[in-house]
Amino acid sequence: MKKLVVKIGVFCCVLNMLSCNDFLAVTPDNVGTIDHAFRNRNEAENYLFSCYAYLQRAANLATDPAFTTSGELIYPNNLIDYLGFNRGGFNVLRGFQSAASPALNTWNGENGSYNFFRSIRLCNNLMDNIDKPIDLTEAEKRRWIAEAKFLKAYYHFYLMRMYGPIPLMKENLPINSTTEEVRVYRNSVDEVVEYIVELLEEAIPDLPESIQNINSELGRATKVIALGLKADVLMTAASPLFNGNPDYAQITDNTGKFLFSQVFDNEKWKIAADACLAAIQESEQLQLRLYTFVNPPNIGTLSDSLRTVLSIQNSVTERWDQNPEFIWPNAPSSGYQGFATPRLTALAVNNAWSNPGTFSAPISMQELFYSDKGVPINEDRTWDYGGRYSLKTAEAEDRFFVKEGYTTVKAHFGREARFYASLAFDGGVWFGNDVYNQENAYFVQARGTAAFAGPKDMVRLNITGYWPKKLVHYQSVYDDGFRQVEFHLPIIRLAGLYLWYAEALNEYYGPTNEEIFLYLDAVRERAGLEGVREAWTKYSRIPNKPNTKEGLRSIIHQERRIELCFEARAGWDLRRWKEMQEALSEPFQGWSIYQGQAENYYRPVTQFMPIFGLKDYLWPIKSYDLIQNPNLVQNPYW
Structure with missing residues (x-):
């Protein structure tokens, strides 16, 4: 390497x-x-x-359009930052995109791209x-x-x-x-x-x-990587953005040639499904499988619930040559663990340069994850959705997820394992950071200004009270300094491939195809959840949802957004589904982070209203390029 x-x-x-x-x-x-x-x-x-x-x-997340413009994370816009962090992609959702000088301009390599x-x-x-x-x-x-x-x-x-x-x-x-x-x-x-x-x-x-x-060639293309990329290409081509999209139907170049397909073609979903299956079969020949956590020698007994959390977290952060789930990992290691880590110790509070903690997940990301019954929280008959922002004090049975005796909102209780593996929050347990006793783990204390203090000339903070825990290796240590265990963020991993296949089968055949549930439920089983049909029948207010193509489509889309959150996939998925406008239709909110008391801290505060219109599904070509080459036409609505 x-x-x-x-x-x-x-x-x-x-x-x-x-x-x-x-x-x-x-x-x-x-x-x-x-x-x-x-x-x-x-x-x-x-x-x-x-x-x-x-x-x-x-592989640089700061300039990855799918990472910075997905709405999964927002970035403070008023900080003095001496690290030279490129905020251009994050600022697209603040309305700073333009045809005169496009952010993340991969067409000609300007503006940090x-x-x-x-x-x-x-x-x-x-x-x-x-x-x-x-x-x-x-x-x-x-x-x-x-x-x-x-x-x-x-x-x-x-x-x-x-x-x-x-x-x-x-x-x-x-x-x-x-x-x-x-x-x-x-x-x-x-x-x-x-x-x-x-x-x-x-x-x-x-x-x-x-x-x-492995020492000299990891990162180079293989057969399974190419098959995975082919599946990605054909899934994108079959999806609503490019498959008979009426918003683009009349777009032509200056010769009158249509640039987008005019009608929807359902056969594209069958072609995509076949490509997904070919990639799955090649993965099986290589004995790839969904990752499960195995205790290393320095960790003693773990509860089943915490082991499930680590299986999910390490499905992304495990070493790529030891992770049986990786189909295609990024060759460079992920360089932003400090941006995703809350300050867990007093020494870390005063070491803001290595641990800025500025990647901020809005409250809407917390709302996305299922209840522990494996259904959306607003559908779960057993979960107090209306009272989710009321306060609750954690008890002994909660101690592996929320610090026992700590008061936080009810929304942080009774959630699926992927919630606790993916998000850090006020009162949330943080296993690792050089403490591997599950009974004595760190927990996040996010309330009040002290938790966000730093050198006077370098003010950095998390503006919502949620961090993307999933992007941090549990053995990385942030204290007086930092000892970072590097990992390589996956471009394609097996769970994502399973969910592609389930999606394509549902779009082509509908829920009568049993393979859909075989692959969908395999991903859920690793997360400790019952199968889709069982969970919706037992717990959902809409028990028939998995039995219609539209209902199952909604389930699969949410499953992908949960399973692959923060992995630079949602930005592409929401675009190809034509669901980005809906996902960004509400203000980005966080908690009242400067308040020290729970009853004052847990009041939603709007950070900004995202700006995303029909034109934003595609990037604009720089206006000057159109002058240089009059045979080009601008993208729709720019």
């Missing part, structure tokens, strides 16, 4: 020296430089790693020149070409999710291309999907089944 990261790092430096503002710089770089890059196997391998460079950079068209150009260069090194074996050549095709597919897909119709870069234009030849048109979404799938199908046979040399 070190070898891969170092080589990618070198090429990242080289790429940073290049201009990021040239529109679709599709003509090749200096020919002499290319010849040098492919003079032997080692140089060619370096170039291959440069093709991976922007894939590695995309990365130029994915340049990444595609590098992949094309590699395929054009792969025959030059005479010391490269045929097996290596086939694999490297397959990796380049995989990466081309990924970069095209990333752009498609953001912009919809994009120009396909099947090959680099000749160096003597005319101005008009460089002024490319956008291809339709269906054409883009077809090309991405074609690339992946060409790549899959020549990709390795698994990585054999």
Whole structure:
């Protein structure tokens, strides 16, 4: 792994020296430089790693559109911050997006983002020149070409999710291309999907089944990763945003060509389901399975409930070479654990630079999780939804979730294990941080200004009273300093793949297909919940909900949002479902964090009203790019 990261790092430096503002710089770089890059196997391998460079950079959560614009987390907007944290993505939901200077602009790499068209150009260069090194074996050549095709597919897909119709870069234009030849048109979404799938199908046979040399090759493409990406592409293509979306039906380019599909095609769901199943079958051949926590030697007896919490938390934070659930992990480690951690000790309070705790989950995220019966809290007949904001003091039976004797709101009691694995809150138990006795674990004390104090010239705070606990390894320690156990956030893990498959089957067949419940209930079982039909029959005010396509769709969507929360998936899911406007229709609220008494602290305070309209489902192309290339058309409603 070190070898891969170092080589990618070198090429990242080289790429940073290049201009990021040239529109679709599709003509090749200096020919002499290319010849040098492919003079032997080692140089060619370096170039291959440069093709991976922007894939590695995309792992930065601060510039990930699906992480920052999902509404799962908000970020304080009035802080003095000397860490140089990029708030551009978070500020999109505050209304700071514009066509003049788009945030997270992957079209041309401005405003803290990365130029994915340049990444595609590098992949094309590699395929054009792969025959030059005479010391490269045929097996290596086939694999490297397959990796380049995989990466081309990924970069095209990333752009498609953001912009919809994009120009396909099947090959680099000749160096003597005319101005008009460089002024490319956008291809339709269906054409883009077809090309991405074609690339992946060409790549899959020549990709390795698994990585054999873990020390030097983790992070490179494999067959199961490519099958997972293919499933992702086809699920996106089948979903309402791109499958007969009436909001885009009449959008054409300046030749009159339609850029979006005109009618809904249900067969796209069958194609997506088949792709999901193929990825699942490959995963099974590799003996991948849902992760369950096994006590390491330094931890004694754990309650079943706490072990379930750690199974969920560690399904994301376990080492990627030891996690049987990971299909495709990010190669760089997640670098924001301190942003997701509350200050649990007196020393940590005065160490704000390493433990800012600024990733803030709004109250709406707390409301999303099920009750401990496995149904939505507003449907559970046994759960006091109307009184959820009244106060309750934790008893001995609550002690593994809420500190015994601590007073907090009733909403924090009687919730499913994924709630306690994913969110930290006032009074919530925090197992870990160098304390591994479940009877003596830390707990969060969020009320009042003392918990958020820091150096006078560096004021940082969590503005809602909820932290994304799921993004912190339980063995990471934040005290007078910090000892961080690194982990790699998954791009695709098996639970997400199961839920994709269940979703596609429901959309195509409806709830009569029994496989839906097989895979949906497998994910719920790991979380300690009964199956969907059993839970809704016993506890829900809408017991028939799983028996209709619409009802089961709602269940599957909520299940994905719960299971994959904070993993940079919801931002894409809510867009492809066309549910983002609904999800962001209410103000972002938190608790009255400066109040020291429970009765004053637990009063919702509005932080801001998110701004998300119909136009925001797709990113705007920068206005200047449209002037440079009049053959492009702007995205709808911008």
